[in-house]
Each structure stands twice: as structure tokens, then as C-alpha cells.
Amino acid sequence: MSELLGISKHESFARDVLKTKAYASARPGEALALVEIPRRRLGPHDILIDIHYCGVCHSDIHQSRDEWSGGIFPMVPGHEITGVVAGAGSAVTRFSLGDPVGVGCMVDACRECNPCLDGDEQYCERGPIFTYNSKDRNGAPTYGGYSGQIVVDEDFVLRIPRHLPLDRAAPLLCAGITTYSPLRHWHAGRGQNVAIIGFGGLGHMGVKFAKAMGAHVTVLSRSEQKAADAKKLGADQYFSLNDQSALQKRKNSFHLILNTISAPHDLNGYLDLLRFEGTMVVVGVPPEGSNLNHAKLILQRRNLSGSHIGGLVETQKMLDFCGQNDILSDIELIQIDTINDAYDRVLKGDVRYRFVIDCKPLRQ
Amino acid sequence: MSELLGISKHESFARDVLKTKAYASARPGEALALVEIPRRRLGPHDILIDIHYCGVCHSDIHQSRDEWSGGIFPMVPGHEITGVVAGAGSAVTRFSLGDPVGVGCMVDACRECNPCLDGDEQYCERGPIFTYNSKDRNGAPTYGGYSGQIVVDEDFVLRIPRHLPLDRAAPLLCAGITTYSPLRHWHAGRGQNVAIIGFGGLGHMGVKFAKAMGAHVTVLSRSEQKAADAKKLGADQYFSLNDQSALQKRKNSFHLILNTISAPHDLNGYLDLLRFEGTMVVVGVPPEGSNLNHAKLILQRRNLSGSHIGGLVETQKMLDFCGQNDILSDIELIQIDTINDAYDRVLKGDVRYRFVIDCKPLRQ
Numbered sequence: 001m002s003e004l005l006g007i008s009k010h011e012s013f014a015r016d017v018l019k020t021k022a023y024a025s026a027r028p029g030e031a032l033a034l035v036e037i038p039r040r041r042l043g044p045h046d047i048l049i050d051i052h053y054c055g056v057c058h059s060d061i062h063q064s065r066d067e068w069s070g071g072i073f074p075m076v077p078g079h080e081i082t083g084v085v086a087g088a089g090s091a092v093t094r095f096s097l098g099d100p101v102g103v104g105c106m107v108d109a110c111r112e113c114n115p116c117l118d119g120d121e122q123y124c125e126r127g128p129i130f131t132y133n134s135k136d137r138n139g140a141p142t143y144g145g146y147s148g149q150i151v152v153d154e155d156f157v158l159r160i161p162r163h164l165p166l167d168r169a170a171p172l173l174c175a176g177i178t179t180y181s182p183l184r185h186w187h188a189g190r191g192q193n194v195a196i197i198g199f200g201g202l203g204h205m206g207v208k209f210a211k212a213m214g215a216h217v218t219v220l221s222r223s224e225q226k227a228a229d230a231k232k233l234g235a236d237q238y239f240s241l242n243d244q245s246a247l248q249k250r251k252n253s254f255h256l257i258l259n260t261i262s263a264p265h266d267l268n269g270y271l272d273l274l275r276f277e278g279t280m281v282v283v284g285v286p287p288e289g290s291n292l293n294h295a296k297l298i299l300q301r302r303n304l305s306g307s308h309i310g311g312l313v314e315t316q317k318m319l320d321f322c323g324q325n326d327i328l329s330d331i332e333l334i335q336i337d338t339i340n341d342a343y344d345r346v347l348k349g350d351v352r353y354r355f356v357i358d359c360k361p362l363r364q
Numbered sequence: 365m366s367e368l369l370g371i372s373k374h375e376s377f378a379r380d381v382l383k384t385k386a387y388a389s390a391r392p393g394e395a396l397a398l399v400e401i402p403r404r405r406l407g408p409h410d411i412l413i414d415i416h417y418c419g420v421c422h423s424d425i426h427q428s429r430d431e432w433s434g435g436i437f438p439m440v441p442g443h444e445i446t447g448v449v450a451g452a453g454s455a456v457t458r459f460s461l462g463d464p465v466g467v468g469c470m471v472d473a474c475r476e477c478n479p480c481l482d483g484d485e486q487y488c489e490r491g492p493i494f495t496y497n498s499k500d501r502n503g504a505p506t507y508g509g510y511s512g513q514i515v516v517d518e519d520f521v522l523r524i525p526r527h528l529p530l531d532r533a534a535p536l537l538c539a540g541i542t543t544y545s546p547l548r549h550w551h552a553g554r555g556q557n558v559a560i561i562g563f564g565g566l567g568h569m570g571v572k573f574a575k576a577m578g579a580h581v582t583v584l585s586r587s588e589q590k591a592a593d594a595k596k597l598g599a600d601q602y603f604s605l606n607d608q609s610a611l612q613k614r615k616n617s618f619h620l621i622l623n624t625i626s627a628p629h630d631l632n633g634y635l636d637l638l639r640f641e642g643t644m645v646v647v648g649v650p651p652e653g654s655n656l657n658h659a660k661l662i663l664q665r666r667n668l669s670g671s672h673i674g675g676l677v678e679t680q681k682m683l684d685f686c687g688q689n690d691i692l693s694d695i696e697l698i699q700i701d702t703i704n705d706a707y708d709r710v711l712k713g714d715v716r717y718r719f720v721i722d723c724k725p726l727r728q
Contacts, residue, residue, distance in 0.1 A: 115640055123640055123664060125616075185665075252489075267656070276479055276487055282658045292631070292656040294649045297670025300487060301549075304668045306661025 017041060018048070021362040022147035023336055024074040028066035031340045037076060037143045039151045040136075047095055047157050048087030049103065050363055054145035055080025055171040055329070056355035058201065058262060061343050063133050067287070072133050078145030078357075079105040079131040080173040082166040092154050100160040102319065104173035105309050107131050107142060107156050119313040146336065148362035158316055161323025171201065171329035171354040172322055174309065179206035179258060180318040181310035182281040183213060186256050190214035193253055197241070197270060198260035199226050202283060204330060204353040206258050207233045212325045218254070220247075220270075222261075222349075229352065233330070241265075247273065252300070260284055271296040271304065279303040331356045381405060382412070385726040386511035387700055388438040392430035395704045401440060401507045403515045404500075411459055411518050412451030413467065414727055418509035419444025419535040419693070420719035422565065422626060425707050427497050431651070436497050442509030442721075443469040443495040444537040446530040456518050464524040466683065468537035469673050471495050471506060471520050483677040510700065512726035522680055525687025535565065535693035535718040536686055538673065543570035543622060544682040545674035546645040547577060550620050554578035557617055561605070561634060562624035563590050566647060568694060568717040570622050571597045576689045582618070584611075584634075586625075593716065597694070605629075611637065616664070624648055635660040635668070643667040695720045 018039040023032040042048055060077035062068055081103040085095050095101065106128040109116050113125035121128050129136055132144030143150075160169050179202055188194050192215045196206040199221035210217045211234030218237040219230040227238040239246040252275045259270060262284030268291065274280055283306070297304060310318065322328065330353045334342050342355045382403040387396040406412055424441035426432055445467040449459050459465065470492040473480050477489035485492050493500055496508030507514075524533050543566050552558050556579045560570040563585035574581045575598030582601040583594040591602040603610040616639045623634060626648030632655065638644055647670070661668060674682065686692065694717045698706050706719045 120640075120665075125640075268653070276484075276489075282661060285658045285662065289632070289655045289657045291653045292668075293653045294646045294670060297646060297668065298649065298672045299670070301484075301669065301671055304656075304661065305665065306658060306663070307665055308662045 018149065018151065020148040021364075022076045022143060023339055023362075024076045024143075024146075025064040026074045028071060028073065029064070032064065032077075032146070035074065035076075037147060039149055040140070042087055042089045042151060043153075044089040044091035045153050045155070046089040046151050047085055047092060047101070047154050049081070049083040049101055049150050049152065049157070050086040051081055051083040051145055051148055051150055051359045053082045053167045053170040054078040054357045054359055055174065055331075056339070056342055056346060056357065057174050058346055061346060072135070072141045075133055076143035076146050077132055078147070079103070080170045080175070080356075081131070081145035081150065082160055082170045082173070083359075086149065088154075094154055095157065100162060100166060102158040102160050102169065102173045103131060103145065103150060103152050103156065104158065104177060104315055105131055107152050108137065119311040121311050122309045145359070146339070146357060146362075148359060148364075156312060158312070158319055160319060164323055164328060167333055167356050167358070168328035168331055169319075169322070170356050171205070171331065172319060173315070175201045175205045175329065175354060176322065177310035177315045177318050178202055178283050178307070179260070180209050180321070181314055182258055182283065182307035183209050183256075184314070185307065186279050186281060186305075188213045188215045188256055192216065192255045193218065193275075195220055195254045195257045195273060196235075196260065197257060198284070199223065199230055200260065200349060201329075201351070201354045202260035204229075204233055206260060207235050208327050210258070211235070212321070212327060215256075218250070252276070254278055257281070258283070262286060264288055265290065267291065268293045268296050271302060274300065274302045276300045277302065279305055281305050281307050283307055329354045329356075333358055336361060382513065382515065384512040386440045386507060387703055387726075388440045388507075388510075389428040390438045392435060392437065393428070396428065396441075396510070399438065399440075401511060403513055404504070406451055406453045406515060407517075408453040408455035409517050409519070410453040410515050411449055411456060411465070411521050413445070413447040413465055413514050413516065413521070414450040415445055415447040415509055415512055415514055415723045417446045417531045417534040418442040418721045418723055419538065419695075420703070420706055420710060420721065421538050422710055424508075425710060436499070436505045439497055440507035440510050441496055442511070443467070444534045444539070444720075445495070445509035445514065446524055446534045446537070447723075450513065452518075458518055459521065464526060464530060466522040466524050466533065466537050467495060467509065467514060467516050467520065468522065468541060468679055469495055471516050472501065483675040485675045486673045509723070510703070510721060510726075512723060512728075520676060522676070522683055524683060528687055528692060531697055531720050531722070532692035532695055533683075533686070534720050535569070535695065536683060537679070539565045539569045539693065539718060540686065541674035541679045541682050542566055542647050542671070543624070544573050544685070545678055546622055546647065546671035547573050547620075548678070549671065550643050550645060550669070552577045552579045552620055556580065556619045557582065557639075559584055559618045559621045559637060560599075560624065561621060562648070563587065563594055564624065564713060565693075565715070565718045566624035568593075568597060570624060571599050572691050574622070575599070576685070576691060579620075582614070587713070616640070618642055621645070622647070626650060628652055629654065631655065632657045632660050635666060638664065638666045640664045641666065643669055645669050645671050647671055693718050693720075697722055700725060
């Protein structure tokens with residue numbers, strides 16, 4: 001076991017601080033390894049959560065390799081957390097011991113700006129406090145869900161419907177809300193032709209949500225091997241992005257396209273698939289950006305928009321919707337000591353469709 | 365006087381065909397010169413218009429130089445046409461001899477598709493028939509407004525409010541509707557901070573419209589010399605796009621940005637100026653496209669959209685709005701034999717703010 005990370009910098013938290021095992025990257029790009037980290041003492045509004053599962057998001061890899069720069073190290077990734085309430089502060093009213101709960105990408109926000117007051121904490125004007133790779137209100141680094149326990153203000157804790165298994169529910173906290181929120185915001189539903197571009201961790205959730213909302217769903221994937229899976233999850237149509245004749249036939253077809261691709265791609269070609277006044281929503285960030293031909297927007301009054309996770313109220317609505325419609329992620333459950341191999345497989349697109357870590361060894 | 369263009373190809377129109385003087389580019393990039401062109405005999409629904417004035421649009425230059433390829437030559441540019449009704453077909457009911465009228469970018473469309481039925485002929489699924497550099501229903505090339513007369517179906521003829529001078533009204537038919545339509549579509553009005561990027565032929569009309577609609581209007585221009593003009597036309601604020609500190613201060617400021625620039629520009633930097641859920645509408649097409657950083661849309665749920673001129677009903681509404689609010693273009697009136705020099709000056713941005721051709725010599 002390595003040293004207790006960060007304690008020397010945050011002495012006010014050192015006394016009576018909780019300790020938990022975690023997997024951290026000590027420096028940018030360094031393999032993740034077992035460490036012990038502090039969790040703050042329970043404040044009156046705090047919940048202590050025993051973490052059961054944590055999903056592996058592609059952004060965990062970006063950040064642990066500091067590909068977005070400004071990373072705070074050592075870094076404990078993980079923002080698709082499910083578990084059970086193991087303790088609660090004196091003023092907590094909404095949760096009881098043993099409740100199944102979740103934590104997503106945020107653990108706090110300013111709560112005062114217009115987006116926060118409107119329940120759009122993800123667009124907080126001062127920037128939300130993220131679950132990891134962020135600084136909390138006291139300036140201490142936040143550590144994510146690749147760990148045994150976490151302490152979070154109850155306002156940022158979500159309720160998981162009791163009949164949903166916590167392992168398959170974990171990816172709902174990021175991949176789920178990231179696709180649910182734009183589908184709701186841009187009114188996916190009956191009579192709408194919706195395309196999901198990219199069929200990975202995000203895309204496979206997008207298919208399930210769009211179908212449950214009543215839309216006609218088409219999957220466009222770089223892979224030629226996933227058609228059967230897509231149809232099993234509810235897609236009405238599937239075609240490969242390499243099939244130029246299929247793309248040609250579907251020009252001006254879709255009311256809404258949810259573009260989940262984070263790698264470089266042909267944005268202009270995909271915009272051609274939108275019908276008059278249709279909208280493409282991007283949720284991925286190709287590092288070099290995309291070339292945009294303005295005429296693709298002008299000649300059919302098309303819209304190109306972006307969407308970032310979702311607020312707390314909407315995330316709870318998404319979880320309740322999953323409870324009502326039995327929507328879960330398709331996962332591969334892994335042990336934490338295989339996390340570095342899992343990262344390599346994510347980069348190859350070799351996962352159907354989300355890795356979820358069993359955090360039990362980290363609670364012991 | 366050169367030969368009568370095109371007659372040999374369209375013999376059915378050769379008998380009793382009208383002839384008019386015009387300025388044409390014989391081949392891509394060739395200087396415009398005097399020619400004689402045919403106009404079709406009046407059909408029952410046609411209007412014969414004596415052209416008084418025609419505005420000079422940057423797209424006239426692109427097309428006469430075939431920069432968008434596929435150009436039809438010889439080409440007579442011009443789609444900002446004002447004049448007076450000089451003849452009418454037997455079934456014409458909406459116009460009388462002597463009425464002041466205008467013709468914009470389109471002279472017909474399929475009239476059957478959904479956009480046409482909704483009054484959005486500019487988005488006609490089969491493509492509208494443009495005023496020049498297009499083929500009419502009989503396959504004959506269309507010739508634009510750098511000419512003495514034109515024959516147009518009455519459904520594509522606009523009424524110019526009688527008290528508006530026809531020279532300053534001409535640019536309303538393209539520069540006017542191109543800026544009016546997106547400002548209306550995206551609800552520019554009281555309580556809205558609207559930015560107009562680019563202060564040329566389009567931008568100066570955008571300022572007048574946005575102000576008349578009640579918005580708080582900021583002009584962002586590459587020029588550092590036009591502040592006084594912008595304020596005279598109604599802008600509340602003006603700053604140079606080279607002033608990085610001014611850009612920095614106005615981040616997250618605007619509900620709506622109308623981006624009129626056709627040259628390469630820093631789209632990502634301008635998107636930062638939009639507030640949460642704000643919209644930028646592009647109406648210009650930089651030839652190489654723009655680099656788009658997806659995060660600029662994602663992190664504030666911003667929208668990027670495009671808009672293309674306007675339909676017939678909306679163009680008439682725009683002209684009526686101009687009549688009610690005394691909105692006209694600021695122009696430099698020129699003689700047709702200086703058109704090639706005028707093109708050079710447009711390319712240098714040396715015009716305040718639109719050249720308009722006096723077409724009288726072409727009617728004689």
C-alpha cells in the first residue's frame with residue numbers, strides 16, 4: 001500500500017479523515033495502481049457511500065493521460081458510481097442507510113448562477129465540481145469512483161430504482177445521461193427519425209433511450225460487425241459508415257442525429273443525412289476539431305448543437321425512466337487489477353459495451 | 365452589340381421573343397461586357413418588368429468567376445432587382461402596369477414539395493430556379509438583373525412599398541432578406557443581445573433590422589474604421605474583431621449572433637461569445653470551411669445554424685417591414701460600364717455598403 005495521498009496538503013481534513021483504497025494514476029499516462037486516499041469527514045449534508053461498481057468511461061483514459069491538460073495528479077478516475085448508503089450527516093433527510101444510490105460526473109456546483117438555479121448544474125457558470133480531477137469547495141482534489149467509498153453532498157446523490165442491478169446501472173450515470181439528455185431536449189419521440197452515430201458505450205445507450213421514447217432508430221457505426229447487437233437493443237436499421245451508397249440513400253432523412261463519435265470524422269458528410277431544419281447533437285470532442293462546410297447548414301436550415309451530460313433533476317428522471325422501462329447498460333464486469341488492460345481494450349473499441357469495475361476488493 | 369445569346373438552343377422561344385440589353389460574362393472570369401439577351405414571351409401568369417436598378421452581390425462575383433463551379437455561360441448576374449411593371453400576361457391579377465416591384469434570388473421552384481408548400485421555396489427539395497445561372501422549367505438558362513427588362517411569373521414578383529426609392533430598395537431583395545429571415549426565425553427582439561459579425565452589404569442590413577426589431581445590437585467587424593457608421597445605423601456597440609481584450613470581455617454575452625463573414629475566420633473564437641443555449645447563424649460560406657471545436661457547442665449547449673435567403677411570403681413581409689420602418693440599404697449608385705471596377709472594389713471591401721447599378725442605359 002502506498003502513502004496516504006494528499007493528506008499533507010489538506011491538514012484540516014487529516015484528523016478523523018476516512019481512508020479508502022483506490023486505483024490512481026500517479027503521473028500523467030502512468031499505469032493505475034493501488035493507493036489509499038482520504039475522504040472528508042461527513043458534514044451535516046453528506047452521504048457516505050460504499051461503492052459497489054464503477055463504470056469505465058473513455059474520458060477516464062483521456063484524463064489519466066492528461067490529454068485534456070491541466071490534470072490533477074495523483075488522479076483516481078471514475079464517475080459512473082453505484083453503491084449503497086453507509087452513513088449520513090446529521091441534516092440528511094432524503095436518504096437512509098442501505099439505500100441504493102449513484103454518483104455521476106459532478107459532486108457540487110455554485111448553486112447560485114442561472115444554470116444552477118434552473119437545474120442545469122452541468123453548465124454552472126463557475127464550472128461544476130467534477131467527481132474527480134477537480135477541486136472541491138475547500139480546494140482539496142476530488143477523487144473518483146475507482147475506490148471503496150466516497151463522501152458526497154446529498155444534493156448530488158441519485159436514487160437508483162431498487163429493482164435495477166447496481167453493476168449494469170453504473171454506466172447510466174454518465175453514458176446514460178449524456179445520451180438521454182439531448183434526446184429529451186431535442187424531442188426524440190414518435191414520428192421522429194433518429195440516427196445514432198457511433199455504437200459504443202454512449203451509442204448503445206442512445207439506441208435504448210431513443211427506442212423507448214418511441215422514435216424510429218437508425219444506427220450508423222464504423223463497425224460492420226454490430227448489426228445484430230444493435231437490432232437486439234431496439235434499432236430499426238443499422239448500416240456501416242463505410243457504406244457510401246447507404247449514406248447516399250439516407251441523405252435528408254433524419255430529424256435528429258445524436259453523434260457520439262470522439263475520433264476524427266466526416267462531420268459534413270453526416271450533416272447531409274439531416275432533413276430540412278433537422279438537428280445534429282455532438283457529445284464527443286475529436287481532439288483536432290472537425291471541418292465544417294457552412295453550406296451544409298445554410299442550404300437546409302440545419303442545426304448543429306452540443307450537449308453536456310445532464311443536471312441532477314434530469315439525471316434522476318433518467319434513472320426513474322430506466323426503472324420504468326428496464327433500461328440498463330450492456331456491460332463486461334472486470335476486476336480492478338485488470339483496469340490497465342481494460343483501458344487498452346477501450347481504445348481499440350473492444351468492449352460490448354461498457355466495462356464496469358467490481359469495487360468490492362477496494363472496500364476491504 | 366454581340367449576337368443574341370442562346371436563341372439557337374431554344375427555338376421554341378425564338379419567335380416573338382423579347383430582346384434586351386444586358387451585361388454578361390462570356391466565359392468564367394471574363395470581364396462583363398454588353399450583349400443582347402432573349403426574354404421569353406409573356407405567358408398568362410408572367411410579368412414584364414422594366415428594370416430600374418440592380419444591386420451587386422458578392423455572389424455575383426463568385427458565380428461570374430465560376431468559383432462555385434457548374435456555372436452556365438454566358439452569364440448575366442444580378443438578383444437584387446427593382447423596377448416597374450411594363451406588361452402582364454392575360455391571367456395576372458396581382459399587379460398593374462406601373463407598379464413598383466422587385467425580384468430576388470429565385471424566379472420559380474417546384475411548388476409541390478413540403479418546403480415549397482410551407483412558403484420556404486428557397487429550400488425547395490428539387491432546388492429553386494434561381495434568377496440567373498440556373499435553368500428554367502423549359503431548360504433555358506436564366507439571366508439576371510444586369511439588364512433592361514425581365515419576365516417573371518407573378519408569384520415570384522414582390523411588391524415594393526410605393527414610398528421607398530427603388531435604388532436603395534434593390535439590395536433588400538438579397539442582402540435584406542438574407543439577414544431579416546434568420547433574425548426573425550431566431551426571435552431577435554427586445555431583451556436580446558444580438559451581435560452582427562461582419563459589417564458589409566449583409567451586416568449593415570442586419571444592424572438595421574435587429575435594431576428595428578428591438579434588440580440590443582453589437583457590431584463586430586474586421587475594420588477599425590466603421591464604428592461611426594455602425595452607430596449611425598443603430599448599433600449600440602461596435603468593436604473590432606482584432607481587439608482580443610474586447611472579445612474576451614464579451615464571452616458568453618450574446619443570445620444570437622448573425623455571422624455574415626464569407627472569408628475564412630475563427631469560428632471557435634466567435635462561438636465563445638454566445639451565452640448558454642445561444643445560437644450563431646451563418647449565412648456566408650468560407651470556401652475552405654471552418655474548423656469547429658465541438659467543445660464550444662457542448663459546454664454551453666450552444667447552437668450553430670445556417671440560413672438561406674428567404675421564401676416569397678417572408679420576403680414580402682420584409683419589404684413591408686422596410687416600408688413601415690423606412691429601412692433601406694446604404695448604397696453607391698454606379699453606371700453599368702464601371703461594373704468590372706466595382707467588382708474589384710467589392711473584393712477589397714471598398715464599398716459603403718452596396719453597389720447598385722442604374723439600369724436605365726440597358727432599357728434604351
